[in-house]
Structure formats: C-alpha cells, structure tokens
Amino acid sequence: MMQEVAAAAPDPLAAIKNPDLSLVQDSSAAQHLGGLVEKIFFRTGGQNPVAVNTDGLFLMIFWFSVFFFILLMALMVYWVIKYRRRPGVPAEPSPSHNGPLEILWTVVPSSAMILMFIFGFDGYMHKVVAPTNAIQLNVTGFKWDWKIKYPGGEQTTYRTSLGTKKGGVKIFVIPEDTPIKLVMTSNDVVHSFWVPDFRTKMDLYPNRFSTYTFHTEKLEPDELYRDHWIFCAEYCGNSHSEMYGIFRVVPRSDYNDVLNDWNAGSMTPVQMGEMLYKSNCISCHTTDGSPNIGPSWKNLFGYERAISGGTTVLADENYVLESVWYPTKKIAAGYEGQTMTNFSGILDQDQVAAIVAYMKTLSDKGGAPEGESTGGEDAGTNEEPMQDSTGG
C-alpha cells in the first residue's frame, strides 16, 4: 500500500506548480513591452531578443506596405473621382509609357525586397543556430501531446486543466535568461512546435531531428513565473487543436528545484507505470472508466474484451505489449477508425511491464498489488508467465 507522506512544511514549489496560467499580456509586465501597433499584432511586444528582432522586421515590412498601399489607393480613388465619365466628354490623350517612372518603380521595390531578404535571413539564422552553452531539451511530438526530456532525463509531472481535453495540458518549466535549444522529432505524423511568444516554429518529422533556439526572458523582480503557449502548428488529425503545452519560465534557482521534484529516483513498477502513463497514454486513455479517444484502463486488465471482427481476447500482459507495439493488430470494439500511436522503439519491455503493473491496480481482476519497495517485475501469484507472442 502506498503510504501518505505527511507534509511537515508547505511545498516550496507550490507557487510554480500552480495550474493558473500567467500569460504575460494579462500581467503588469506587459505594460512596457512594445507600442500600440505591436500590441495590436502580437498582444504584447517581444519578450526575448529573437521576438523583438522578428517584430521589428515585421513592422518594418508593415510600415513599408502601409505607405505604398495608401499611396496607391489614394491615387486610385483620386483619379476615379477626377476622371469619372462625363457624357459627351472624351478621355484626354495620355502616354502609354514613361521610361523614368517605370525604371523607378522597378528599382525601388527591388531594393526593398533585397533588404527584407537580408534581414529575414539574418533573423532566421539566429533562430536556428544555438549558442554552445544552450540547455538542450529533447522534444517529441505525437498524436496528440508533447513529451520533453530534460538534460538529466527528467520529464514534467505538472499539468494544468484548460477544459480542452482529458488529462489537461503539460507544463514544461524552463529557467529565465537562459539560451535553450530544442531538438525535436515525431513519433508518428508531422507536427510543428510553435511558441507564438518566441515567434518561432519548426516542423517535427518521424525520420529526422529538427531544431531551433531561443533565449528566455528575464522575469520582473516580483514575477513568480511567466507562461507561454505551445501550439501544434501542423495538422495532425482529430485532436490537432487540443495539442497544447505550456512553457513556464521560472527564476533560475526554482528551475533546479523543479528538476529535483521531477526526478524519477527509485520508483516501484507501479509508480514507474503511473509516470509512464502520464507521459504517454493519458491524452487518450482514462483510468476511471470515463470515455476518451481510446478505451479506459479501468477494469481492462484481466478481462475478456471485445475486439472488432466479433471475437474476444483476454487482456493480459501480452495483449498490452502487442497493443503498445503493434496497435493495429487488434482494435477494441467501438474504436474502429482510431489509429493508436505505435510505441515500439519508444517503450521497451521493462517500461511496458511497469505500465502493466499500474494497469493491474486499476482493475478488479488485477490480482494482488505489487509490493511497495521490491523492485523488479514481481508478478502476482495468479498470473501466467509472460510469453513472447509478438515474435519480431
């Protein structure tokens, strides 16, 4: 049985774990960021160097466009009024060419284009080439959630509920005033990791790593944390618009405490399984029987379950392993048309075993619960030895 550890002192990270979002545009920090036009376009001015640079270039192009657009439209309207047709009055003769004018209106736009290209390329290189002291975060996108592995192997356990999908949205804590480098890949289809506040995105592919970098902002003295949306920006199926994440920028000292808080340490299989569930499975499977994209795990393990095609199968360890590694082999009845992500190569047998241990605690037929402090795969007394039915 899991023992409750009585809290002797208030959790020092309680403020950081707060599920309430602190988006900068709602805070006092936003007031001095950017002018009116920046606020209209971006909600707040850029908060870090890359964002400031991107906004500056965008506004340069914007004012250039506004100037010439107004000029052209004013001429158009003026001439439509001045030269409107009057009965019996012919149009005056006019030239059909004007060399100097045509050269001018070729050279001026061309020069502007060259400038835009140069500034754009320069800004882009700052986004894709990371400084050598950047902290590297390994990002994996999959339908329909993000997973980020920190340098020490830690993964977030913090979530906030936005009412957008079951299981809530992960909060990824990062330190202030630090260069961060994202190295990203996908487990299935194309995704794209967009942080609008940082004005950058890159696509995620299953057969490569992609990367970009940013330098986090310095927080105000009284700010506990500042949140930034992460949106998936490449269409990836049913819950593409629910694939949110939060980057939470915290003071440097708090960052290390958070990593310690997340650190796996020694975990029982059930604890490991629950952690793996929360990292990989929670976006599609519930544990309390309520409906979601995939079947709930409540009372799953140990029961006969109906699969499409009309037959049934016993939900034992091998069924779970096969479902995790080769999800299309058997589809649960009622879930035809859903494609579960393929986790072979991502979750190895040890990890699947931990998941099984956790699943057993959710089922009436799960057998005796796993021991608290004995490690290893101590199966319950009424289970058969796991056979490898998946065979290559």
Next chain:
Amino acid sequence: MTAIDTTHTQKHHDEGSYLDHRGLGFWGTIWDWASTVDHKKIGVMYLFAVLTMFFIGGVAGLAVRAELWEPMRTAEDGTTTGVLLNFGTPVQDPDTGEWIRSYDISPGQAGNTYNRTFTLHGAVMIFMFIVPAIPAALGNFFLPIMIGAKDVAFPKLNLFSWYVYVFGSLFGVIGLILGGADTGWTFYTPYSIQTDADYWRVTLMVLAAFILGFSSILTGLNFIVTTHKLRAPGMGWFDMPLFVWATYATSIIQVLATPVIGITLLLLIFERVFRIGIFDASMGGDPVLYQHFFWFYSHPVVYVMILHGIGIISELLTVHGRKHIFGYRAIAFSSLGIAGVSFLIWGHHLFAAMSPIAAMVFSALTFIVAVPTAIKVFNWIATLYKSSIAINTPMLYGLGFLFLFSIGGLTGLPLATLSTDLHLHDSYFVVAHFHYVMMGGTVIAFLGGLHHWWPKMFGRMYNEKAAMLGFALVFIGFNVTFFTQFFLGTQGMPRRYASYVDDFQTLHQISTVGSWILAIGLFIHLFTFLHSLFAGPKAPPNLWGGLSLEWEAESPPCAHNFHHEPLIKHGPYDYESVVPPHCSEEDFPLPKQRS
C-alpha cells in the same frame, strides 16, 4: 473598319445565336449540348459546373466559420460543449448498448467532422472551382473570339476535357458522400497514408484530383495551339488583348506543372494501396519529399489562378475606363516572367521543414516574383490616369481587385521573409494572405469578368443596382472576414484548428459575421444573374464600348462567332482613335487630335 455585317440585328432574341435551340425539342437540346464541340457551349457548361462547385465549397466554408464561433471544451466528465458540426458515425456504447454519436464515446472525434469539412472546402475550391474557373469558363468562351477564330484548335479535345472534368468531379463527389477525407486539401504524409485506413475515401478524393488534372492539361494545350495558330490575319502577338496573353501564360503553367501533381497523387495512391513506402518514414521513405513534389505543382498553380484573373482586370480597366493600358508590353512580358519564375519558388511553403541553405535560396527566389507583380499593379493604376471611368459593377470589381490584391501581395512579403515566416507559417496570417490573393484576387476578377461579359455571353443584361449592392456586400463582407484573420495569425492562432484558447474568440466571431455578409452578397449576384436569364432586358452587342473582337460579335454570338472573318484594322486598346463597333461617336466621343 471591320468587315462585320451590321444588318444582323437582334430582332429575335436567341435567333441565329449559339443558344438558339428552336426546332430541337427538349431531348434534342440536351443532346445538342452534350455532344457540342462549340467552345461557347463548352464554356457555359464549365461555368455552371464551377459555380456549383463554388457554392458547395462555399457552404463548407460557412460551416467552418460557424464552428469557430465558439471553442470546443471537454469537461473532466467527458461532456463536450461548443461543437456545432458533428456527423460522427453512430456507434453502440460498449457499456450500455445504446446507440450514440461516436464523439460521445471519444471526445477527440469532435474535431473529426470539422477536419473533414475544411478538407472539403479546400479540395472543392481548389481542384473543382478555382483552377478551372477562369480558363475553362471564360477562357474557353472568349479566347477564340478575341483572336477572331471560329473555335479552338481542337474542338473535340475540348469536349473531351469537359467530360474528364465531369468524370473527375464524380469521383470527388462519391468520396464526399462516403464521408470525405480528413487530411486537408494538401494530403500531407504520413497522416494521409495512415488515416481512414479501412476506407477508400482518401484514395477516391486523391483519384478525383488526379483525373481533374488531365482536364487542365488538355485545355491548356488547346489554348496554346489556338493562340499560336488561329489568330485572324493581321493580328500579331502585340495586337492581342491582354486577356489572351494571360490565357497563354496560364496555359503554359497548366501544361508543364499539372503532370507533376498527377504523378505525386498517383504515388500517394500507390503508397496507400500497395504500401510502396516512398513517403513513409517507417519504410525508409520521406514525408518531406511528398511536400516538395506537391508544392512543385501547387505553387505554379496559384499563378494559374491569378494570371488569368490579371488578364481580366486589364480588360475591365481599359474598357470601362475607355483608355489604353499603360505599359502593354510590360504587362504581357511580366505575365510570362511570372509564369517562369513561379516554378522556382515552391519551397516557401515549407520553410519550417528544410535546411537553412535551402530556406535561404527559396526565400531569395520568392522575392524575385514580387517585382513583376508589383509592376502590374502600378501599370493598372497608371491606366486610370486621364481615363474616362464609368462606375459600374465590372469597374467596381476591377478597382476592388486593385485594393484586395495589393493587400494580398503585400502580406506575402513577411511570408517570404525567413524570420517572420517562422512565426507566421501555418497560422491564420497565411489563411488571410491566400484568401486575399485567391478570393480577393482571382474570385473578384472572375466576378468582374462575369459582370463584364455576361451580356455578351447570354444577350441579357442584369439589374445594375442589384449587382452593385452585391459588390458592396461582397467587398465589405470579404474584408471583415479575412482582415481580422491577419491579426489572429500574428497573435498566435494556428490554422486547421477546430477549437482555440479563449483569447481568440472575439476575432473569430467578427470573422464569422463577415462570412455571412459575404455570403449574402454572393447570393445577390446569383439571383441577379438568374433573373437576367429569364427576365432581363436584351443587351446590345457593345453596351460598354469595348474594342476587342468579342464586342464586334453579336450578343450572344452566332454559332461561328463571326459572319465573316474579321479584318484587324486597329489594336484592342486604341480608344483614342477608334469608335467602338456597333456604337456611335455621340455616345463614345474621341478626343480631339493633338496637333
């Protein structure tokens, strides 16, 4: 003076025109149209087909905007709110056995209907409406007439192209009836390989696009040969109306680029059906390869859409301004230049998926195409100088085009710029940009062309006041719908989202209201045109005072367009020295000669 027999008057309305079906009876008329090789009848059939597709795609677009009125939310207990479109499959609840909608089992399904709807919107609008619209409807009708020919070079091939279009659309409609695809009109892999694995829907939609491509290729081929070979004696290349130049440039792109999408879509079908693995990472293939293949066509095709619209604008501003175009050769050559450069810049659709070197090259090349496009806009505005502008619906659409296309073109600049594109790519900013150029550009030009040439095509005039009201609502509605989307994009709203965080709701609601205003404007046009066909007054052959050859023909034209082969004695824009055919100098006075 041209050798047109002016004794043929419009005494009996359709008598002697291509629409004349006296003596044929009902089935005779049907057979006459089904077997026609007359480019005018084929153009009219295309016109009604593409307008039907525009309607279907438009309804889907309205549905998309309606869904976005309110974000979807799922409570912890699984109940979802804010879902408007849900045509999920009925399934039996595994626990209770009762029949419920699939999204009540799995809330993720709530987005699925939306995803199918925006896919329908994009696929129908691109493949079945906007690519064929101006070329196959107006191009077919007017290219031969404008160069003084009786028909296109290969009339039977023209009819065959029409049936290929019908056949391809049929596959698309079947796919839609079966539930459509949820891949987006771009069918990106690996998603398009994996989704709907046990259905044929995606394969049918892709097959439809593949077949439709042949209609484009054959039509383009026909037009190129027609332009080279069938110009009336005396009409050199630089005596052609700019609409003909535009048709020519468009046709070149169609012939060269469409085969690439054909092969790409075929490979995609083979990938799904035979698992060849070319785009599938798990089999050693590459998803990015698909994107390069896809956009290698799909970028030039947007110039198919706009170049032809540009040709219409050159006609609208000159005829209704009674003035020559400023910079004829600049516009003619820039059309060809844009057609050529358009093949070099496809990578700007995937800056977020390529190496820095590739991104740099494509960004630089993309800026090149902006210059000839800007020059065209300057030429048109200069055309207005010292003209004689009639404020009517075609002219309003021409001016509206200048406004909307300028915004569309200018908003392409931050997308060509690499560092801003990494923010704006796949956001609503892109959605706004392409609607401004495709709808604010091509569709506005198309509507202008329809209002300009409708009296010529059908011999009936529409109600001008109603048409102007339609224009006003279309213009206002379009801007309200899509201008807000620029801000949605810069503020962080991604595209293809069925739902969103609360911050974006106000802008989404404004955009949705705009879509209703736009729809009302379009419906006004629909009713105005239909009304004109049944009860509109007869149109004289040259009510606008145009100088290109279609205005010498009758309204509607006779079966072979002209009674005698036209003699070319003046250019298409010689408004300073030529009284328009069928018109009097009183109505269309010439300027006094300069001494």
